Amino acid sequence: xxxxxxxxxxxxxxxxxxxxxxxxxxxxxxxxxxxxxxxxxxxxxxxxxxxxxxxxxxxxxxxxxxxxxxxxxxxxxxxxxxxxxxxxxxxxxxxxxxxxxxxxxxxxxxxxxxxxxxxxxxxxxxxxxxxxxxxxxxxxxxxxxxxxxxxxxxxxxxxxxxxxxxxxxxxxxxxxxxxxxxxxxxxxxxx
Numbered sequence: 389x390x391x392x393x394x395x396x397x398x399x400x401x402x403x404x405x406x407x408x409x410x411x412x413x414x415x416x417x418x419x420x421x422x423x424x425x426x427x428x429x430x431x432x433x434x435x436x437x438x439x440x441x442x443x444x445x446x447x448x449x450x451x452x453x454x455x456x457x458x459x460x461x462x463x464x465x466x467x468x469x470x471x472x473x474x475x476x477x478x479x480x481x482x483x484x485x486x487x488x489x490x491x492x493x494x495x496x497x498x499x500x501x502x503x504x505x506x507x508x509x510x511x512x513x514x515x516x517x518x519x520x521x522x523x524x525x526x527x528x529x530x531x532x533x534x535x536x537x538x539x540x541x542x543x544x545x546x547x548x549x550x551x552x553x554x555x556x557x558x559x560x561x562x563x564x565x566x567x568x569x570x571x572x573x574x575x576x577x578x579x
Contacts, residue, residue: 401572403429408456408494408524415528415536425472426536428525429571431543431564432492432517435510439517439542441552442559444480444487444567446473447538450523451513453495457527466526472537476574480539483570490516492538494523506546518546541567 402418405411411428418426432445439445450466452458457466473489480487493515495501501518509515522538529536541564545552554560 406520408454408496408521411521412456412460412524412528415525416532419528419532419534424534425469426525426529426534427472427476427571427574428522428536428538429568430519430521430538430540432519432522432540433544433546434517434542435493435506435546436490436516437547439488439490440559441542441545441554441557442563443542444485444563445490445492445517445540445542446476446487447492447517447522447526447540448473448489449491449513450526451491451493451509451515452523452527453493454520454524455496456524457494460524460527460531462527462530466523466530468526468529468537469535472535476537476539479574480567480570485566485570487539488516492517492519492522492540494519494521496520501546517542539567539571 402414405414434440447468477487491514493509495518517540519540525536525538541560543560544554
């Protein structure tokens with residue numbers, strides 16, 4: 389059994405929250421409790437050969453394919469906090485963890501992805517990865533005027549002719565453990 393110990397009174401971990409509605413609900417609660425700077429940690433599927441299983445992705449533009457974001461209206465595409473993005477990238481680099489920025493498409497229907505739709509998202513929106521929550525998290529953060537950025541481990545690949553899951557691959561397990569450990573120490577050292 390593992391135990392989480394954090395030596396900072398202004399830092400906490402919440403989750404998991406699978407899917408945009410539950411993630412938005414959790415984020416709303418965190419904001420109501422006083423959270424103002426949030427790092428969203430998750431897994432994503434890759435739509436690009438240069439994002440193989442185990443690669444660390446820092447979310448850039450969020451593209452909504454889920455239903456929650458529309459309840460948090462904005463005049464522009466949802467973007468994360470540039471300051472938190474840069475802080476995560478510097479923090480990871482200092483620990484030898486290579487990262488890459490990528491636009492992320494969030495969907496509610498993972499098993500309904502269409503190859504033509506994925507190709508269009510990649511060509512028109514420069515989407516490099518897929519998840520289920522990121523776009524909603526960015527929309528809530530923008531609406532509530534808090535800082536949020538997302539960091540992900542590539543868990544599966546969608547760019548080939550068929551889906552390539554990597555949840556049991558050593559590359560994924562190693563990257564997931566290293567990133568999770570780094571993120572658990574992120575806020576106490578970057579405040």
